[in-house]
Amino acid sequence: MPTIPGRALVLALVAGCADDVAQTTGEPTTSGEATTTTTTRATTESTTAPPVTTSTGTTTDEETTATAEPTAGLTTGAIDEALCMRLGGPDGAEALAVAIAGQVAADERINAYFLNAQFDGGRFLGCLVDQLATLAGCPGATYTCKGMKSAHAGLGVSAIDFSDFVADVATALDAHQAGPAPLLTDADKAALLDALAAMAAEVVEDAGDDATLYQRLGRKPGLQAVVGSSAAPGSWLGGVLADATLSGFFAGADEVRFGTCLVRQLASVDGPAVYGEEVDPPPGIEPGVSAAAPCRAMQPAHMGVENEMLGGAPITSADFVAMLGHLGVALANAAADEDDAVALQKALEPLCPEMVVDPEDCPGATEVEEFAEVDLGAAIEDGAYDGTPTSMTCATLTVPATGFDVVAAVEVEVGVDTGYAGDLTIKLLSPAAETVTLVSRPGLAEAADDGDGCSGDNSNLSAAAPLTFSLAGEKDAELMGDGLGTDEVICADDMACSYTPNPGAAIGPDLASLAGTAVPGEWQVCVGDSCGGFTATLQLARLRLTRGK
The missing domain is CATH 1.10.490.10 (Globins)
Structure with missing residues (x-):
């Protein structure tokens, strides 16, 4: 040719050069720099x-x-x-x-x-x-x-x-x-x-022009308007550079380059831009960046950065939150959908720990703790369950305050010995007085959560093969034991150990509704038996809490 x-x-x-298309997750920064996290996408020719x-x-x-x-x-x-x-x-x-x-x-x-x-x-x-x-x-x-x-x-x-x-x-x-x-x-x-x-x-895959934040926020031109400049009051840059508590971090910074990198950050949250993969653009396009001077990674870009107007103060999580606040204002001024604005800010939160001196205080920062009672040997009264916690056998787990005192996610592990899984109802009671039914007499389409009626499911449970309940469970709890015989043990024999809660006829919240509630206090894992003939014993109650601030 x-x-x-x-x-x-x-x-x-x-x-x-390459075949595959990579998509990034957003990488916001107060210095206009970025890191890239990629996942393979399809080839374009x-x-x-x-x-x-x-x-x-x-x-x-x-x-x-x-x-x-x-x-x-x-x-x-x-x-x-x-x-x-x-x-x-x-x-x-x-x-x-x-x-x-x-x-x-x-x-x-x-x-x-x-x-x-x-x-x-x-x-x-x-x-x-x-x-x-x-x-x-x-x-x-x-x-x-x-x-x-x-x-x-x-x-x-x-x-x-x-x-x-x-x-x-x-x-x-x-x-x-x-x-x-x-x-x-x-x-x-x-x-x-x-x-x-x-x-x-x-x-075309997005016929409605609305499948991603990138599209809904107006693609690159819309994001450029949101980022703006110091001369555009109400824009992201306009707000940040006018904020006396933040502007000192940018003394002497190249505002044009900063703005270009912020736009590329936002465009890569779920759009086609790739941070750190800048090229030599046409004149007037993406000013301030080039193949030789791409947007930089978060940690090196922010290491040692100080606020010259506040006595050399380092970047803190409060500064990061203030940056996101100005982004929220800019999005509102651009008439962005409120849910989209929140989603975009949430997408940027994981960058905080790379930028600040107090990462443990970043929004979205979490820690995981586990609390358990083992070898309980607590008898579950045969046929006593009537729909109330007082008719159940409960293990109490006391969770102290740590500063990470807001529930982000909950997982419950229960170990019970019984010859008839279909008799059981298992509930989680939180310090916020929320009662979540994890499973209610699997295999029975009960009319009400009152203990009346026995299930047809007669497979066994063993504390040596405990069951886990979480929003990421692999099997519906109502289907527990399906396909097993009378002498077979759930989890041990069918390898089905992870369940998504199913409350049956019980009315009340689910595990997702616990997010945002208080962590500290007494949590209870309770098990009730609706039918006579098989003695059940609660041996293990374990609570895995993902805690936030």
Whole structure:
């Protein structure tokens, strides 16, 4: 393929190599720096959202073959071959591809897909040239890159992203017609755009433009408005730099670079940008960053940073919370949905420990503690359960205050010896007077939580094979023992030891409702027996608490 002027520049803008697309979790910072956490996503070789990765692999010819899946409109000669000549032949197709690549790289609406160091620009451009030549009916042209659907799978391209890409192609076609391809007609341009538009169904995954925070908050332009600048009161930067308790951290900082990195942080929470993977952008785009000066990682960027206006005070969790507060104000001023604003701030909370001197006080900071009573040997009165805690045998676990005194998550482990699991009801009573029913006579569709009626499930329980109840349980507690015989033991014989609570007919909260309640105090794990004939014994009660502030 002959080299043409401008191609080197476009390749510099979108340089990189790899197949996979990586998605990041947000990495906020008070110095405009970022770290990247990636997960593999799908390959892109097409004319829309490009691939991004943190791998260091190279692309080989094995990745494009003549047996690529068919894509709408990509058939040699689909459009009159004369169009190829009016386009400027194969060289004209390449010139147009370079123009399109430059157009999308400069388009803030969609360039977050492209301006990442690991985006394979050479492969993208080669595939685009083949695609245009094939659409134009150039003799011998064959599109052998991946089909649109598989190439874009998992990228989350929205309908408006695709529409904006088509608009950029239209702009490039106009310039191509006005420059190197004066014989190109308006009808030719319309035919090419129609062929491209026909691929929408294979490319677009977010038809409503609302599947992610990135889309709902207005993509990159919307996030740029939220971040703003010191000259934009009510923006994130405007609020932070006007805050006397925070502005001293940024004395002498490059505000433009800071703003660019903040935008990239927000755009990578669930969008296509990748922190730390900055490139040399087109003039006026993403100012302050480059391939040689990418946004930096949290910990080194904030190590030793002091507030010059407050006697050299270090960054604390209170400062981080204040930063998030200004983000909340900026989002409200941008008319962001309240739930989206909260979600975005929550997504940034994990960065706090990397930035501050008191990470234990960061929002979202948690600790896990375990409290247990073992070898209880507590008899469960046969057939006594009537729906009340007083009719149950309870193990009391006293949990002290530690400073991490708000429930974030709860997991309960219970060990019982009995020959009839279906007789039992197990409950958790919290210090906040919440009663959570973990299981109620599995196998019985009881009319009420009153102990009346016995279950048909007659499998056994053994304290040597305790059961765990949590929101992450692997099996519905109502199905406990299904498929086991009379002499078989739940967990020990069926390996089903982890359960999601099912309260049956009991009315009350679930484990999720305990989040945010007080941790300190007395917790009780209680077991009741509804039917006579089998003596049950409570041997183990263990509480695993994830505690926050």
